[in-house]
Amino acid sequence: MGRQFNEDNLTAEVVKRLGKTKNARQRQIMASAVKHLHAFARDVHLTEEEWFEGIKFLTAVGQKCDDKRQEFILLSDVLGLSMMIVALNHKTAPGATEATVLGPFFAHGAKEYGYGGDLRVGCTMKGEDVWVSGRVLGTDGKPVPNAVLDIWQAKADGIYDVQEADAEFELRGRVKANAKGEYAFASYKPKFYSIPMDGPVGELTKATTGNHMRPAHMHAIVSAPGYQQVITHVFVEGDPYLDGDAVFAVKNSLVAKYKKVNNAAEAKKLGMPNPFLKLEFDFHLSPAGKAKTKARKAIAPSDALA
Numbered sequence: 001m002g003r004q005f006n007e008d009n010l011t012a013e014v015v016k017r018l019g020k021t022k023n024a025r026q027r028q029i030m031a032s033a034v035k036h037l038h039a040f041a042r043d044v045h046l047t048e049e050e051w052f053e054g055i056k057f058l059t060a061v062g063q064k065c066d067d068k069r070q071e072f073i074l075l076s077d078v079l080g081l082s083m084m085i086v087a088l089n090h091k092t093a094p095g096a097t098e099a100t101v102l103g104p105f106f107a108h109g110a111k112e113y114g115y116g117g118d119l120r121v122g123c124t125m126k127g128e129d130v131w132v133s134g135r136v137l138g139t140d141g142k143p144v145p146n147a148v149l150d151i152w153q154a155k156a157d158g159i160y161d162v163q164e165a166d167a168e169f170e171l172r173g174r175v176k177a178n179a180k181g182e183y184a185f186a187s188y189k190p191k192f193y194s195i196p197m198d199g200p201v202g203e204l205t206k207a208t209t210g211n212h213m214r215p216a217h218m219h220a221i222v223s224a225p226g227y228q229q230v231i232t233h234v235f236v237e238g239d240p241y242l243d244g245d246a247v248f249a250v251k252n253s254l255v256a257k258y259k260k261v262n263n264a265a266e267a268k269k270l271g272m273p274n275p276f277l278k279l280e281f282d283f284h285l286s287p288a289g290k291a292k293t294k295a296r297k298a299i300a301p302s303d304a305l306a
């Protein structure tokens with residue numbers, strides 16, 4: 001302990017006091033955070049008025065959060081921190097599907113569907129009909145039996161069900177793949193959309209990058225016993241925002257083509273209108289326990305996630 005601290009010796013004293021932290025990892029994280037925060041303040045010579053603005057901003061971010069809205073996740077996403085953490089923790093094994101951000105619109109408790117389920121049922125807004133199908137495979141190319149694909153996406157107006165008052169689940173579901181690793185479901189083609197702009201993160205975005213669009217995508221969390229869960233997106237080839245994603249999540253390997261099909265017999269067999277769109281996408285999972293880095297904690301239906 002001591003006194004008479006100034007800009008040259010204050011950081012070292014804070015870090016020294018943090019030395020009492022029992023948990024070694026917490027000690028390391030706190031010491032590093034303090035060093036970087038002090039360096040940031042010194043770097044821009046932060047004024048008291050500016051820091052008070054920062055505190056007001058963080059307060060507004062907290063006040064915008066409720067059981068449906070997570071403004072801190074959005075902040076982390078637009079600062080690129082979410083994708084930085086995904087990149088650090090998911091050095092994709094060769095051949096495995098790349099991971100991306102979870103985003104704020106995942107919801108637990110979605111309905112379960114078998115092979116060929118129709119996620120359009122109950123959707124309040126029509127869109128372009130799409131038959132989505134593919135396989136869940138290991139990185140060895142062998143089928144992964146009985147995987148579950150948690151799917152969610154925006155509607156044709158770019159809005160998610162959970163963004164609406166008195167929302168019912170729409171265009172989301174837990175789709176079970178079959179014993180051969182095959183999955184299929186009917187949905188609507190997703191549309192590009194803006195991240196929520198009616199809160200402090202929106203204000204910050206307007207004042208800084210102006211970059212608030214996300215290219216069209218479907219979200220998927222693919223899980224199977226004995227394999228690492230992957231949290232990812234499938235993007236729409238040709239989307240105008242692929243190179244300007246507000247949350248930096250686009251990977252070339254996750255961009256797929258929505259092919260137009262005009263075939264009455266095939267449409268009838270699949271229970272689709274003719275013409276319709278077809279998206280074929282295979283997911284590749286790494287075996288559990290073979291990761292170079294720590295696996296992301298698997299999301300289970302019981303997890304409480306805002």
Ligand code: BEZ
Nearest residue numbers: 074077103104105195247
């Ligand atoms: C999303 O894809 O749902 C999303 C991700 C990050 C910020 C906003 C939305």
Ligand code: FE
Nearest residue numbers: 103154217219
């Ligand atoms: Fe999304």
